[in-house]
Amino acid sequence: MSRGDGHPGIPGRGADGAGRPAPPAATAAPGEADTAVAGDTQGPLALGKLTSVVLDALAEGAAARGGPLPGGGPDAVAERLRAACAPVLPEHGTGAEEALRTVVRAVAEGAADPADPWCTAHLHCPPLAVAAAADLAAAALNPSMDSWDQAPAAAVLEQEVTAALAALVYPRWNAPDALITSGGTESNLVALLLARERARATRAAGAAGVRVVCGGNAHHSVRRAAWLLGLPEPVVVDCPGGRLDPAAVDRALAGLTGPALVVATAGTTDEGLVDPLPRLAAVAARHGAELHVDAAYGGPLLFSDRLAPLLAGLESAVSVTLDLHKLGWQPAAAGVLAVRDTELLAPLALRADYLNAEDDGEAGLPDLLGRSLRTTRRPDVLKIAATLRALGRSGLGALVEHCVRTARDFAVLVDAHPALRRRPGGIGISTVLFRPVAADAAPPAEGDALVAEVRRRLLAEGRAVVGRAVAEDADGTRRLWLKATLLHPRATGEDLAGLLDLAADAAARIRTTHAQEPEGPR
The missing domain is CATH 3.40.640.10 (Type I PLP-dependent aspartate aminotransferase-like (Major domain))
Structure with missing residues (x-):
């Protein structure tokens, strides 16, 4: 899994050597392929051609992103998206293939990817491929x-x-x-x-x-x-x-x-x-x-x-x-x-x-x-039905058990980490709360501010997506914690160990930066 900080160019269909979409060629009027419908007996043929474009664009965008979240923060993400997709309403259309390649690639590059094990902030799961494929059928049949x-x-x-x-x-x-x-x-x-x-x-x-x-x-x-x-x-x-x-x-x-x-x-x-x-x-x-x-x-x-x-x-x-x-x-x-x-x-x-x-x-x-x-x-039941049939109750139960087990394994890793500590007591279904030990050495407000800054630092760098939650500590004090909600059906504790090192490293870097800042007027 790529963890690079940059956005490497991915040569692909219609892209230049830097991985950017080629400039669109204006067309005076939509072609037959651009106005094809998704249903009836001919729809699957049109969808098949366009789906290959979408899959290429998804892969290129994910590779360009290089991690669970785009780097640079909100302004950088907005700038890249606008540069890729402007104008969103051109005078003349660019055609179905170019439009899909450009828009899907740009959104994929700028996505928060719940399929990355280090994307753990929310109750936001990676969808199974069988469910996503069924959702395509639901959209086509409409x-x-x-x-x-x-x-x-x-x-x-x-x-x-x-x-x-x-x-x-x-x-x-x-x-x-x-x-x-x-x-x-x-x-x-x-x-x-x-x-x-x-x-x-x-x-x-x-x-x-x-x-x-x-x-x-x-x-x-x-x-x-x-x-x-x-x-x-x-x-x-x-x-x-x-x-x-x-x-x-x-x-x-x-x-x-x-x-x-x-x-x-x-x-x-x-x-x-x-x-x-x-x-x-x-x-x-x-x-x-x-x-x-x-x-x-x-x-x-x-x-x-x-x-x-x-x-x-x-x-x-x-x-x-x-x-x-x-x-x-x-x-x-x-x-x-x-x-x-x-x-x-x-x-x-x-x-x-x-x-x-x-x-x-x-x-x-x-x-x-x-x-x-x-x-x-919309017929959301189609994807649910396909998943229930594909995995059955026992198969889905095994995936749920995996997530619960992974959360227990992750909690053990937190407990063993010298720079982090877990919220005392048992853990939730598949949610683990933890925070840097360094936050406890500061006054309560400053400690919580450090926890919040660790989360934002990881987001800005595009390296990890962890959540935040306020919960009671052992002494009854409500403190801010980092939150990992583990919903990945295949990720393991080994996949998640590096996330803890990232959080600890971010806390150390933030403390070093604050220590080097000049004191304000007394």
């Missing part, structure tokens, strides 16, 4: 999932896939169901919407609405969803050690009247921690409240027989969020909202005569409009 006559087969495939995923979450329920969403934000929004509508249905019995109770560790989308839906500000309770405290939830629910929804998390964004779901479910049930679990990160643990017990209590939730573009290796977006009974989705029903006329339904045409808040919706 079914819109809002009416059967736009997506006859894709509608059936989505029905089968959502049924299988719902059964994975709710194996002992009679009629579970699931929706394909754009991700955890939409899934959480729909979950709160459904809870609001259930509360409205009981308003005649004196209910004033639904109150959301969540932890400070909850994803920001929970609070945003409450705001969008006109719900009261959620009651945010304590999360000692990063997990939602059942006793705090108990106290919060005791002070509420009317319907309440407790939102727990299985795989927190900052630390990958799983809330104590069985205890939270028991507390919610004791107060007559419902439980929703945001398992966007942790949900795919269900694919593994060994790891699924970490999600014990999940079936007690009325709804569950999953994201397969995290620990499912799908190109974004591939979100899922599972519910324990299909009747819970009834509030989403909507009639639009041009999409789901009543007489069409009576004649047997399936109604798809109530399967999403969106109208036009």
